[in-house]
Amino acid sequence: xxxxxxxxxxxxxxxxxxxxxxxxxxxxxxxxxxxxxxxxxxxxxxxxxxxxxxxxxxxxxxxxxxxxxxxxxxxxxxxxxxxxxxxxxxxxxxxxxxxxxxxxxxxxxxxxxxxxxxxxxxxxxxxxxxxxxxxxxxxxxxxxxxxxxxxxxxxxxxxxxxxxxxxxxxxxxxxxxxxxxxxxxxxxxxxxxxxxxxxxxxxxxxxxxxxxxxxxxxxxxxxxxxxxxxxxxxxxxxxxxxxxxxxxxxxxxxxxxxxxxxxxxxxxxxxxxxxxxxxxxxxxxxxxxxxxxxxxxxxxxxxxxxxxxxxxxxxx
Numbered sequence: 001x002x003x004x005x006x007x008x009x010x011x012x013x014x015x016x017x018x019x020x021x022x023x024x025x026x027x028x029x030x031x032x033x034x035x036x037x038x039x040x041x042x043x044x045x046x047x048x049x050x051x052x053x054x055x056x057x058x059x060x061x062x063x064x065x066x067x068x069x070x071x072x073x074x075x076x077x078x079x080x081x082x083x084x085x086x087x088x089x090x091x092x093x094x095x096x097x098x099x100x101x102x103x104x105x106x107x108x109x110x111x112x113x114x115x116x117x118x119x120x121x122x123x124x125x126x127x128x129x130x131x132x133x134x135x136x137x138x139x140x141x142x143x144x145x146x147x148x149x150x151x152x153x154x155x156x157x158x159x160x161x162x163x164x165x166x167x168x169x170x171x172x173x174x175x176x177x178x179x180x181x182x183x184x185x186x187x188x189x190x191x192x193x194x195x196x197x198x199x200x201x202x203x204x205x206x207x208x209x210x211x212x213x214x215x216x217x218x219x220x221x222x223x224x225x226x227x228x229x230x231x232x233x234x235x236x237x238x239x240x241x242x243x244x245x246x247x248x249x250x251x252x253x254x255x256x257x258x259x260x261x262x263x264x265x266x267x268x269x270x271x272x273x274x275x276x277x278x279x280x281x282x283x284x285x286x287x288x289x290x291x292x293x294x295x296x297x298x299x300x301x302x303x304x305x306x307x308x309x310x311x312x313x314x315x316x
Contacts, residue, residue: 002103003078003136005164014036040225041075048217049080049140065101076103078215079101080105097133103134103135106137106138108122119159126162137163137167153180166194167197181210227243265285265293270309
């Protein structure tokens with residue numbers, strides 16, 4: 001099913017599972033996809049920043065995307081297609097859609113600085129990949145260094161009808177969500193799905209500001225599903241209580257440079273993937289860091305039994 005502006009819920013940002021020797025672990029792709037479906041994710045986003053996409057060659061990238069798509073059943077698959085050049089972007093985008101993807105995600109390259117440069121870049125990107133492909137605009141200034149104001153996002157969305165979703169990852173960014181929803185109320189912005197990232201660090205209040213759900217890679221996607229559900233049901237205290245219990249681990253995951261290592265370690269502990277290996281170049285966790293994560297999991301297990309992993313230290 002093609003992605004639309006009505007998309008909501010939790011889209012898990014998937015890591016790319018690897019064997020210890022760097023080969024792609026297809027069995028773990030299947031296991032991970034099944035887990036996301038079991039816990040209630042609406043979709044999966046693959047080949048994003050967390051997916052180590054730059055470490056894959058072109059054939060590997062489409063093979064990984066196709067594997068997730070084949071296994072996903074009723075979940076929508078969004079494929080990250082950001083690339084230094086438009087030729088590679090078009091090739092991956094068209095191949096992903098031919099394989100059954102619901103849409104693609106495009107991030108701005110770091111060299112863009114002025115509003116006109118940003119708007120012009122996305123206009124050209126859409127011309128190249130084709131305006132028949134629904135796509136997600138990724139707004140992640142902390143990593144990508146490109147600042148898009150609400151007004152610039154409105155211009156991009158209104159200029160490109162095939163843009164159906166914003167992946168919102170600005171920080172601070174709550175006022176940006178409110179501004180965009182305000183544009184919709186005054187009729188200057190057409191309907192747009194807004195899913196939020198940043199590891200889920202601000203999901204509790206992002207939902208209250210008008211987000212439609214989460215699109216992030218926290219190692220407990222089932223918690224994200226629950227917080228989105230509780231928030232939409234108006235159960236504010238329950239949503240915040242669950243979120244607050246996870247916040248120390250969410251914060252730990254957000255460390256620059258080692259965040260993916262933390263996530264993969266927890267995912268391995270949970271049995272979602274067989275190995276926490278990354279492709280080189282990669283940062284690894286020290287014994288002290290692993291002990292800290294284990295401590296956080298043990299504390300979290302006091303309030304969320306899903307974190308009780310004492311019997312899973314040697315998941316294969």
